[in-house]
Amino acid sequence: MIIEMARLRIFGPRDRLGDVFDVLQDLGVMHLAEPGAPAPGVSSVELTTAQRREQRQLRRALDHVDRALAGLGLRAGPAVRAAPRGTRSDFARWARLGWRVRRAVDRLAAREAALQEERALILKYQQFFGAFRALLESQSRWPSATAYHVLLRSGETEALIRLRGSLRELIGDAFELYSQPLPSGEIALLIVVAAPAAPQVERILAQARVQEIPVPVSYGGGALTEAIPRMLARLSDLPTELDAVRRERARLGQEHGAELRRGRAGLADRLAELDALPLSSVTARAFVIEGWAPARTRPTIEQRLAAGFGDAVVVTEVGKEDWASEDAPVVLSNPRLFRPFELLIRLLPLPRYGTIDPTPFVAVFFPAFFGLMVGDIGYGLLLGVLALVLRRRSRPGSTLRSAAEIAGACAVFTVLAGALFGELFGDLGRRWLGLHPIAFNREEALIPFLILAVSLGAVHVVLGLALGVAANIRHHPRHALGRGMSLAMLIAIICALLATVHVLPDALVTPAVIVLLVAFPVLIFAEGVVAPIELLSMVGNVLSYARIMALGVASVMLAVVANRMVGAIGSVAVGVVFALLFHLVNFAIALFSPTIHALRLHYVEFFGKFYSPGGVRYQPFGHWTREATR
Amino acid sequence: MEAFGVVLAAALSVGLPALATAWAQSRIGPAIAASMAEKPELTTTAILMIAIPETMVILGFVVAVLILFRGAA
Numbered sequence: 001m002i003i004e005m006a007r008l009r010i011f012g013p014r015d016r017l018g019d020v021f022d023v024l025q026d027l028g029v030m031h032l033a034e035p036g037a038p039a040p041g042v043s044s045v046e047l048t049t050a051q052r053r054e055q056r057q058l059r060r061a062l063d064h065v066d067r068a069l070a071g072l073g074l075r076a077g078p079a080v081r082a083a084p085r086g087t088r089s090d091f092a093r094w095a096r097l098g099w100r101v102r103r104a105v106d107r108l109a110a111r112e113a114a115l116q117e118e119r120a121l122i123l124k125y126q127q128f129f130g131a132f133r134a135l136l137e138s139q140s141r142w143p144s145a146t147a148y149h150v151l152l153r154s155g156e157t158e159a160l161i162r163l164r165g166s167l168r169e170l171i172g173d174a175f176e177l178y179s180q181p182l183p184s185g186e187i188a189l190l191i192v193v194a195a196p197a198a199p200q201v202e203r204i205l206a207q208a209r210v211q212e213i214p215v216p217v218s219y220g221g222g223a224l225t226e227a228i229p230r231m232l233a234r235l236s237d238l239p240t241e242l243d244a245v246r247r248e249r250a251r252l253g254q255e256h257g258a259e260l261r262r263g264r265a266g267l268a269d270r271l272a273e274l275d276a277l278p279l280s281s282v283t284a285r286a287f288v289i290e291g292w293a294p295a296r297t298r299p300t301i302e303q304r305l306a307a308g309f310g311d312a313v314v315v316t317e318v319g320k321e322d323w324a325s326e327d328a329p330v331v332l333s334n335p336r337l338f339r340p341f342e343l344l345i346r347l348l349p350l351p352r353y354g355t356i357d358p359t360p361f362v363a364v365f366f367p368a369f370f371g372l373m374v375g376d377i378g379y380g381l382l383l384g385v386l387a388l389v390l391r392r393r394s395r396p397g398s399t400l401r402s403a404a405e406i407a408g409a410c411a412v413f414t415v416l417a418g419a420l421f422g423e424l425f426g427d428l429g430r431r432w433l434g435l436h437p438i439a440f441n442r443e444e445a446l447i448p449f450l451i452l453a454v455s456l457g458a459v460h461v462v463l464g465l466a467l468g469v470a471a472n473i474r475h476h477p478r479h480a481l482g483r484g485m486s487l488a489m490l491i492a493i494i495c496a497l498l499a500t501v502h503v504l505p506d507a508l509v510t511p512a513v514i515v516l517l518v519a520f521p522v523l524i525f526a527e528g529v530v531a532p533i534e535l536l537s538m539v540g541n542v543l544s545y546a547r548i549m550a551l552g553v554a555s556v557m558l559a560v561v562a563n564r565m566v567g568a569i570g571s572v573a574v575g576v577v578f579a580l581l582f583h584l585v586n587f588a589i590a591l592f593s594p595t596i597h598a599l600r601l602h603y604v605e606f607f608g609k610f611y612s613p614g615g616v617r618y619q620p621f622g623h624w625t626r627e628a629t630r
Numbered sequence: 631m632e633a634f635g636v637v638l639a640a641a642l643s644v645g646l647p648a649l650a651t652a653w654a655q656s657r658i659g660p661a662i663a664a665s666m667a668e669k670p671e672l673t674t675t676a677i678l679m680i681a682i683p684e685t686m687v688i689l690g691f692v693v694a695v696l697i698l699f700r701g702a703a
Contacts, residue, residue, distance in 0.1 A: 347674040446695050547688040553695075600681040603674070 002357045002615075003333045006295040007033070007323050009288060010305070012313035017045075017280060017287040021273055021621075022085065023308050024289070027301060028622025031329045032279040032291040042288070045280050057095065058271040064098035065264045071105030072253040074261065086266035094263030101256050105249070112245045119238045122231045124151070124213065127182045129228045132190045146198040147190060148205065149213045154185030159208065163189075166204050171197040268624035276621050290318070291621070292329050325475075328353035330615035338363040340405035348603065350615035356471045358602075358611060363409070365460060365606070366598050371413025372453070373551040373594035375442065376559060377435075378425035379587055380414030387411055425583060426559025442556045449549045457545025458494055460601070461538060462487060464609030471610045482526035483609070485519045490538055492516045541605040547597050555594075558586040640694040647690030654683035 008030070012020055024030050035044045047055065086094070128149055152159055160179055167175050175193040182188050189210075193201045205212055219227040219234075280289045293301060298317065305313045330350045332342050334357070341363040351357055374380065390404035422430055422437030429435035440448050465487035472480035496512035498504040523531045562582035566575040662676040 447699060450692060450695070543689065543692075544685055546692045547685070550688040550691045596677055596681050597684070600678055603678055604682070 001333060001360075002351065002353060002355070003331045004295040005292045005328045005331070005353065006298050007290065007292055007318040007328070008298065008301065009290050009316050009318055010313060011286060011288050011316070012309060014282050014285055014287050016309060016312060017277075017282070017289075018273075019308065020287070020289065020305065020313060021276060021280075023304055024301075024621055025269065025273060025623060027297075027304060029297045029301065029620050030289075030291040030293045031618050032276055032289065032621050033327070035279060035281045035290065041283050042281050043283075045277050045282055045287075047274065047277060051274055051277070055271065055274045058091065058267050058274070061091065061095035061098055062264070062267050062271065064102045065094065065260055065267065068098050068101040068105055069257075069260055069264065071102065071109060072249060072257060072260075074253055074257050086263075086270060090263075090266060091270060094259075094267055097256060097259060097263060101252060101260060104252060108245050108249050108252075112242065115238055115242050115245065119235065119242075122235045122238075125228065125231055126235070127184065128188045128213065132178060132180060132188065145192050146195050146201075147192050148201065150189040150191060150205065150210050151182075151213055152187040152189060152210060154187070156187065159210065160187060160189070163204070163208055163210065166208070167191070167193075167201065170200050170204060175201070265624045272621065272624065292618075293620075294331060325354035326352050326614065327616065329618035331618045332357050332359060334359045334363075340402040340409075341366065343399060343402040343406065344599065344602070347599075348607070348611075349613035350617060352612045352615045354475070355612040355615075356467050356610055358467075358607060361463065361467075361606070362602055366406070366602060367409040367413040369456075369548055369598040369601060370410040370594045371415075371417040372456075372548050373597065374410075374414045374555055374590045375417035375421045375552055376423045376425065376555070376590075377415050377418035377429065378423075379559075379590055380411050380416075380418050382587060383407060383414060383591070384411035421556070423556060423559070426556060426563050428559075428563050431563075442552055443560065446549070446553060449552060450546060453545050453548035453552075454542060456548065457542040457601075457605070458490075460545065460606055461542050461609065462490060464606045465490065465538075468610035471612065478526050482523060482531060485523035485526060486531070486535055486538060489516055489519045489523065489535055490542075492519070493539065541608075544605055545601060547601070551594055551597060555586065555590055558589070559583065562586060636697060636700075640697040643697060644687065644690045644694040647686040651683045651687040654686075655680060658683065 010020065010024075128151070164177055167177065171193065174197050175191060177192075178190045180188045180190075191201065219230045279291075280287055282288075298315070302315045305315060330353050332345065332350075334342060338360050341359050344362055344366065345351070345357070345359055371380070374383075387404050387407035387410075390400060390407065394400035394404055418424065420437065420439040421442045422435045423442070424430075424433065424435055427443070442449055465483055468483035469480045469487065472483060492512040492515040495504060495508050496516075499506055499508040499512065520532075523535070527534070562579045565579040565582060566572060569575040569578060658679050662672070662679050666672050666676055
């Protein structure tokens with residue numbers, strides 16, 4: 001549900017404005033509102049030049065601290081609150097610390113990158129040297145020749161043929177070309193040419209865009225045989241140097257990490273206070289702050305302000321008739337069991353304040369649809385294990401934790417549906433364990449499954465329309481009337497259809513037709529001439545739930561095919577491997593496809609009837625926490 | 631011959647919408663991937679856009695099932 005908000009107005013003497021902001025920041029429940037139209041003698045607070053300068057300095061300091069923390073790998077640390085409130089000297093100290101640590105961290109990162117690069121280069125040369133060791137060691141025997149070391153990417157054998165052809169065409173036989181595949185898949189080339197032909201060869205190499213690896217100057221340049229021993233000596237030193245860099249980074253983290261985190265929180269708090277100041281209004285002697293807070297927190301706000309300022313600061317509630325509901329921020333609050341499903345609502349823009357939060361309905365129908373589509377005890381248990389692993393590896397309140405809990409609910413419904421259909425890895429349970437379907441066998445009873453799916457669709461769409469009536473009845477009665485007529489006509493159509501196929505008594509046909517005839521003009525009056533088209537699309541919406549049956553049948557058929565592979569392929573062992581692979585593929589499909597289609601059924605068919613997006617996100621003015629930045 | 635006609639009708643009723651769905655998704659996929667590269671908040675829209683054409687093949691499948699069952703009866 002969307003929790004009730006109250007619009008509060010806080011008055012007080014102007015010289016206590018900063019202190020009141022401090023208390024509100026400590027409370028962390030008030031979503032500050034933009035000041036309304038200016039009244040005579042009332043103006044918005046404007047930051048002084050000094051405050052604007054402080055704002056800029058704080059932003060810069062925060063950037064340094066953030067980058068220092070990121071460089072030290074401490075961004076994912078626990079949330080920290082700056083307590084007590086930072087002073088000017090604290091801010092200056094944190095700014096200096098952030099700047100100093102950031103520079104040190106940047107230097108360490110550059111050093112580490114250079115060492116890694118050097119290591120990769122030496123390893124490349126080492127492979128090259130290994131491939132042509134004998135030839136390179138005889139380099140001293142061809143003093144009037146120039147050697148080129150070239151690397152070709154794996155599979156570029158055609159480039160090698162072209163290069164050989166070009167060289168022969170240009171300098172005849174005055175070259176030797178040796179090629180050797182490397183363990184990395186690349187091809188090492190050693191090209192030895194007579195010194196006078198060197199410029200022409202360099203041109204060919206440049207045109208062929210091949211990767212030449214000249215001996216680095218830092219190792220003496222010249223002959224590879226002389227450089228390699230120096231490189232190998234350096235290679236043995238590199239791990240020690242890399243370790244030293246890592247140790248230095250760990251030392252910095254240990255020495256300054258806690259203070260940097262405190263600084264991060266303190267700087268962000270002060271910046272939030274400066275950013276909030278222009279949201280208040282002042283007269284010559286008084287101030288006023290307006291904002292939203294959950295209605296249940298109003299007594300707490302009053303008590304805290306009374307405790308701090310006595311009668312000097314007054315809190316009043318703005319009457320509901322004086323504010324537009326779409327301006328109020330939205331906080332979703334649901335029972336623990338439903339809360340993970342708020343994730344699926346947050347994928348869309350939030351619902352407007354005063355409308356319906358669909359989370360409880362999604363929490364029931366989403367796993368039910370998913371379960372009916374997958375409907376297999378084996379896959380359900382696998383999904384349950386996956387959900388448990390994800391849950392153990394995620395932090396409370398994180399997106400991953402919510403996803404794991406949704407997966408858990410889907411797993412439960414999948415197992416239940418699997419028991420209804422008597423499926424355990426397709427027909428394996430039936431063949432091996434004598435499992436029997438409680439409801440029906442999805443392999444054969446396609447029509448009952450189709451009827452079940454479409455019936456569920458009818459219930460879901462009718463529920464959506466009923467919620468549409470409830471959501472609009474107070475503020476948009478005409479729209480609510482239109483939704484109500486659509487609901488009545490949809491039910492009448494369903495009743496008439498069921499009566500014609502003798503599922504319901506035949507006597508219901510006439511009343512259903514009368515309802516249709518009466519409701520039709522009212523519908524056009526309420527919703528306009530497009531209403532009949534929308535009504536038809538609603539019938540289409542109900543039929544769209546047939547996808548539950550289609551995906552369900554596809555899922556069970558794939559599982560059955562997987563099981564038949566054991567007998568179909570000559571060797572039992574090979575058949576079992578293929579069957580397991582096929583089940584794995586089917587399980588992967590079962591994770592994605594039903595999720596997407598269950599989401600679609602909610603977002604398009606269900607939400608389309610009542611959901612009113614465009615709600616404002618609740619961002620209370622408070623202390624910085626890591627969660628606040630998500 | 632009649633059985634062949636029933637099977638052919640069922641195959642066409644699922645095959646043609648499948649081709650149509652594939653064509654629609656081949657156009658939607660790259661477009662939505664490009665949009666998501668610029669605006670990652672379009673992920674939900676992407677899911678919907680990809681799933682919407684699949685309705686055709688799903689309804690085609692349902693029709694195929696009905697044809698086959700009527701043929702068998």
